[in-house]
Amino acid sequence: NKIFMQGGVCYNKAVPVAMAALTGKEIIVPPDPGLMRAFGVALEIKKRIELNLMEEQTFNLEELINRKVDYGKSFTCAGGAEKCDRKCSVSLIHINGKKYPFGGACNKYYNLQEEYHNDIKNNNLINLRQDLVFGKYLYPADLPRHAKTIGIPKSFLTNTLFPLYYNFFTQLEYKVVLGDNVKQLGIEKKESAFCFPVELAHGFFQDLIDRKVDYIFLPHVLEVYNRDSKFFDRTCVLLQSETYYLKATFKEDLGEIKILSPIISFADGYENAKVKFLELAKELGKDKSLASAAYDYATETQKDMLNEFKLIGRTVIEELENNPDKFAIVLFGRSYNSFAKEANLGIPQKFASRNMMIIPHDFLPSEALESYRHMYWGLGKQILQSARYVKDHPQLFGTYITNFSCGPDSMIITYFRNIMGNKPSLTLELDSHSADAGINTRIEAALDIIKSYRELDKKGMISEIKKYFRPLKVKNAWTITDSDGEEIPLTDSRVKVLIPNMGNYAAEVFSAVFRSMGINSEPLPVSTFKTLTSGRGITSCKECLPLILNAGAMLDYYHERKPENEKTLFFMAEGTGPCRFGQYHVYLEEIIRKKELKDYGVYTLSDEDSYGGLADEFFKRGWIGTTTVDVIQNMFHAINVIAENKKKALSVLTEEWKKILEIIEKEDISKIYKQLEVLAEKLSNQKKKISYDDAMKVALIGEIYVRHDEFSRMDLIERLAEKNIVVKVAPIGEYIYYSNYLALRNDGHRKPGLKELAKLKIKNKFQENIETKIKNILTRSGFCDNELVQVNKVAKKAAHLISPELAGEAILTVGSGLREILDHVSGVISIGPFGCMPSRVAESILNSELNIEGKAAAEKIERKNYSSEIENLPFLAIETDGNSFPQIIQSKIEIFILQTQRLYKIISEGNLLIKQSYGQKFYDYILDQYNKRFQGNSTEKYLPDIAGLSSQESD
Numbered sequence: 001n002k003i004f005m006q007g008g009v010c011y012n013k014a015v016p017v018a019m020a021a022l023t024g025k026e027i028i029v030p031p032d033p034g035l036m037r038a039f040g041v042a043l044e045i046k047k048r049i050e051l052n053l054m055e056e057q058t059f060n061l062e063e064l065i066n067r068k069v070d071y072g073k074s075f076t077c078a079g080g081a082e083k084c085d086r087k088c089s090v091s092l093i094h095i096n097g098k099k100y101p102f103g104g105a106c107n108k109y110y111n112l113q114e115e116y117h118n119d120i121k122n123n124n125l126i127n128l129r130q131d132l133v134f135g136k137y138l139y140p141a142d143l144p145r146h147a148k149t150i151g152i153p154k155s156f157l158t159n160t161l162f163p164l165y166y167n168f169f170t171q172l173e174y175k176v177v178l179g180d181n182v183k184q185l186g187i188e189k190k191e192s193a194f195c196f197p198v199e200l201a202h203g204f205f206q207d208l209i210d211r212k213v214d215y216i217f218l219p220h221v222l223e224v225y226n227r228d229s230k231f232f233d234r235t236c237v238l239l240q241s242e243t244y245y246l247k248a249t250f251k252e253d254l255g256e257i258k259i260l261s262p263i264i265s266f267a268d269g270y271e272n273a274k275v276k277f278l279e280l281a282k283e284l285g286k287d288k289s290l291a292s293a294a295y296d297y298a299t300e301t302q303k304d305m306l307n308e309f310k311l312i313g314r315t316v317i318e319e320l321e322n323n324p325d326k327f328a329i330v331l332f333g334r335s336y337n338s339f340a341k342e343a344n345l346g347i348p349q350k351f352a353s354r355n356m357m358i359i360p361h362d363f364l365p366s367e368a369l370e371s372y373r374h375m376y377w378g379l380g381k382q383i384l385q386s387a388r389y390v391k392d393h394p395q396l397f398g399t400y401i402t403n404f405s406c407g408p409d410s411m412i413i414t415y416f417r418n419i420m421g422n423k424p425s426l427t428l429e430l431d432s433h434s435a436d437a438g439i440n441t442r443i444e445a446a447l448d449i450i451k452s453y454r455e456l457d458k459k460g461m462i463s464e465i466k467k468y469f470r471p472l473k474v475k476n477a478w479t480i481t482d483s484d485g486e487e488i489p490l491t492d493s494r495v496k497v498l499i500p501n502m503g504n505y506a507a508e509v510f511s512a513v514f515r516s517m518g519i520n521s522e523p524l525p526v527s528t529f530k531t532l533t534s535g536r537g538i539t540s541c542k543e544c545l546p547l548i549l550n551a552g553a554m555l556d557y558y559h560e561r562k563p564e565n566e567k568t569l570f571f572m573a574e575g576t577g578p579c580r581f582g583q584y585h586v587y588l589e590e591i592i593r594k595k596e597l598k599d600y601g602v603y604t605l606s607d608e609d610s611y612g613g614l615a616d617e618f619f620k621r622g623w624i625g626t627t628t629v630d631v632i633q634n635m636f637h638a639i640n641v642i643a644e645n646k647k648k649a650l651s652v653l654t655e656e657w658k659k660i661l662e663i664i665e666k667e668d669i670s671k672i673y674k675q676l677e678v679l680a681e682k683l684s685n686q687k688k689k690i691s692y693d694d695a696m697k698v699a700l701i702g703e704i705y706v707r708h709d710e711f712s713r714m715d716l717i718e719r720l721a722e723k724n725i726v727v728k729v730a731p732i733g734e735y736i737y738y739s740n741y742l743a744l745r746n747d748g749h750r751k752p753g754l755k756e757l758a759k760l761k762i763k764n765k766f767q768e769n770i771e772t773k774i775k776n777i778l779t780r781s782g783f784c785d786n787e788l789v790q791v792n793k794v795a796k797k798a799a800h801l802i803s804p805e806l807a808g809e810a811i812l813t814v815g816s817g818l819r820e821i822l823d824h825v826s827g828v829i830s831i832g833p834f835g836c837m838p839s840r841v842a843e844s845i846l847n848s849e850l851n852i853e854g855k856a857a858a859e860k861i862e863r864k865n866y867s868s869e870i871e872n873l874p875f876l877a878i879e880t881d882g883n884s885f886p887q888i889i890q891s892k893i894e895i896f897i898l899q900t901q902r903l904y905k906i907i908s909e910g911n912l913l914i915k916q917s918y919g920q921k922f923y924d925y926i927l928d929q930y931n932k933r934f935q936g937n938s939t940e941k942y943l944p945d946i947a948g949l950s951s952q953e954s955d
Helices: 014-023 033-050 061-066 108-113 125-136 158-171 184-188 196-210 242-249 271-283 288-321 335-339 347-352 378-392 407-420 436-458 504-516 529-538 545-560 580-595 616-642 646-666 669-684 704-708 716-722 733-744 754-781 791-798 809-820 837-849 852-859 887-933
Strands: 002-004 026-028 069-071 089-095 098-103 149-153 175-179 215-217 220-223 258-260 263-265 328-332 357-360 396-403 426-430 473-476 479-481 487-489 495-499 521-523 567-571 600-603 696-702 725-729 828-833 875-880
Touching (some): 014 026, 125 158, 125 288, 125 335, 125 357, 175 196, 196 215, 220 242, 328 347, 328 378, 347 436, 396 436, 407 580, 495 504, 495 545, 545 704, 616 669, 669 754, 696 704, 696 887, 791 852, 837 875
Parallel strands (some): 220 263, 328 396, 396 426, 567 600
């Protein structure tokens, strides 16, 4: 409720005022905000003296006041015995006639000044790990003189799997070139605001292009190997899609270089991935027996290295335990951001130079430990298993390196801290702009806190506060257990299912479907800035916007509207990654547990069974309702643009919508079609400024939640409507179809049997029949079309750019954009939450491909089939964080509107000529038929000359 704000920035009084406005909280600023750190140091020293952690000493205040500091010339550090290549600039500071070297990434010069010696090399096990990956386990072979070169960028999993890759290709007589130079030119070519590791991937890729290798090995790794894992071990979206956005971005630079992009899963062990490498060898023209032997050799080498990781880890921990006065730091993160020197900004060296041993988390013997519920990210699973090991070991403390806008870490770090409890740990968030000074301060503070913690722990002054709280639990689809342990049926009047708002129409219809099953349900209202503020107050604010809004809505309902005896279930769909959506229900349950929200739980349905977890009748009504909503919301947008009397037309829509909800909730569902016919008939009588087919239209695609949520997308649709642009929002049903598509592709962790596959096909056909029927009826209104979703066709439009094996919305966004432009719309907007991984992948690819050449490639036709007048295809990618769009986005929207208007004009003029041509042919046909039947009778006085008529007259 109150926030204390300190620091010199507060001398500018506008800053705390702005913070108060943003947070809605009372901000308290002390009289001397710039001196608070000095006061804090003084108070901390006083406390330590009282706790006997420090001895009292004397100082001369006059001497300190009069001390003069002069800055001399700086020099570049040569790296020393550790052969460090960071080339840090070190300043020489003159104090009272004595020179002090100051600066650099590590503590080297401070140690020299204090005549303090430590074994940096043996302390830094991160360097040792990287030496194993990129040195010891690489076995060169005798290669032909003109051996072809295969480049492997030092990005992502290369920082663990390089021995596997290197030895496989070397045994196949290829020269392996490691792309390990981060070229700034490559980074500058990125087409989206990617995280730091992806920026580096662009730089490494440019390095290989500059080195003119013959091939670049850029695999799509679906899952990593985790021993005894019984669930998914997926890699993150950006790692999986590396090959797709890099190929699109650098397509003009590749020249003769060929990209090797096998799709690999290591989930069942390295041996079971062999078939993919044999297929790759065949593609390269290599003998199968040679390839088989090469892969076996590479696999054994990889496993030997991983075994040495664990052996070193066990040895180091045994040595540490023999010296209980010492402690060590365990470095958490991913191999490509925590252990790679290009990404970790020398952090391991900073610890090692302070005489701290630093251990990579994958050295710990933690494989048998529990991870976290529903953890489908393989690297996240490893991190959280190691976190449990560190939590229980008194001499190990964690430092977690993450990156700005890292999607998985926005969830995993919260889980990591939950595991650590009150045991101190350090989190360092890095990007390409991070500076040494701030990192050094954080490390020094963390070590100080850890030392104090250990001293207090020895004195028995540290204790973990254990709370007992029993949250409401969902026992099965129809039964819950409340906070008092009572089992209650879902249909009990005390139970209520809350439907989060993802557009008013959708929330209302889904709530009506629950009520049709005898389950009390209520749709939540559209989010407001207060909802966002509440959500930010209970999250780290690094999560994606839909989760923050849902957390806020869940909390607001509990505190402001929940009756005391109500058993409340917050509905949230469930997924299995690789994006963050599948973690929402786990995260919300964590909030309920932490805040001790009595009789509050989360109710889920899964995308693994295409959201069919309840009875068939529930799914049938839900699908009819969803399909109807998808059409009606777009009819609403069309009415706002093309209806002559939009107030009257919207009144008709509102009245008939109430009747539709009534049928979905209470009546025989077959009556819905008659009601839709009534709606279509009434709206067809409404006069239109222009036909729907001829109206200027834009497709709104992207992340499913924000494209439908009125709060998230701000006034985007209204601004376009002001310019007479009809917005077609990609349907909710698209994602349900996509879940069917994935299940039918056999891509799930649990492979469906023949019977299950047959049921899925029947279900999919059932859905298609309903969709066709509803759209054919509502098209008669004149405010929509009957275009079917057809996920197969959407995926095919993008299949040459993204493999369907990359699960998630990226392929839908790319495919929809390429499918819609020119054929159905004159512009495409992709909207996603800030930091959304699939949205950024889609943005990167569409920025390269949503042009006339890309459209032709998607349609598998030649460029010349399109008018030479068409040059640019309007495309705009927007990220939303709940705040008003910044000025730069506002300007981009204006530019996009102008581009859309220009393309619409070209298309409209072309269509008019086509219509006139068809009209003239039809006229000639009628005349010919008439003359054959009534020879000699003139017909000119009965048939008009259609040349030059307007579009509507031609129709």
